[in-house]
Amino acid sequence: MDKVFVEEMKTDLMKQKEEIMQSLMSESDDFNAIVKAKQPKDLADIASDDIDRNTLETLSANDVKRLRLIDSALSRIENERYGLCMRCNKKIPSERLKAIPYALMCIECKSTDERQNR
Numbered sequence: 001m002d003k004v005f006v007e008e009m010k011t012d013l014m015k016q017k018e019e020i021m022q023s024l025m026s027e028s029d030d031f032n033a034i035v036k037a038k039q040p041k042d043l044a045d046i047a048s049d050d051i052d053r054n055t056l057e058t059l060s061a062n063d064v065k066r067l068r069l070i071d072s073a074l075s076r077i078e079n080e081r082y083g084l085c086m087r088c089n090k091k092i093p094s095e096r097l098k099a100i101p102y103a104l105m106c107i108e109c110k111s112t113d114e115r116q117n118r
């Protein structure tokens with residue numbers, strides 16, 4: 001993967017994560033408390049794992065799901081696995097990553113996965 005491209009995606013992911021954090025904070029007092037207790041320099045330092053189950057249940061499921069995907073994508077950047085499909089290990093096309101920076105699977109695997117989960 002092109003380093004410059006990965007950096008761009010990382011910036012984008014961090015920005016999206018911060019936006020979700022802001023929206024969750026306005027949505028839930030519990031979430032607010034977690035964020036305040038952590039006193040992070042940066043909202044993006046909070047991982048979705050830091051949020052306890054009860055709080056998670058009160059949050060918008062879509063936001064939480066996206067947050068987890070973003071966290072996974074960020075950790076895959078750390079491990080230099082970003083841009084490779086989780087399932088088949090093939091490269092995910094950069095157009096797909098540009099559209100969905102937290103895409104973890106290529107289109108073929110993603111559609112197989114969605115069929116199986118239905």
Ligand SMILES: [Zn+2]
Binds near residue numbers: 110
């Ligand atoms: Zn795949």
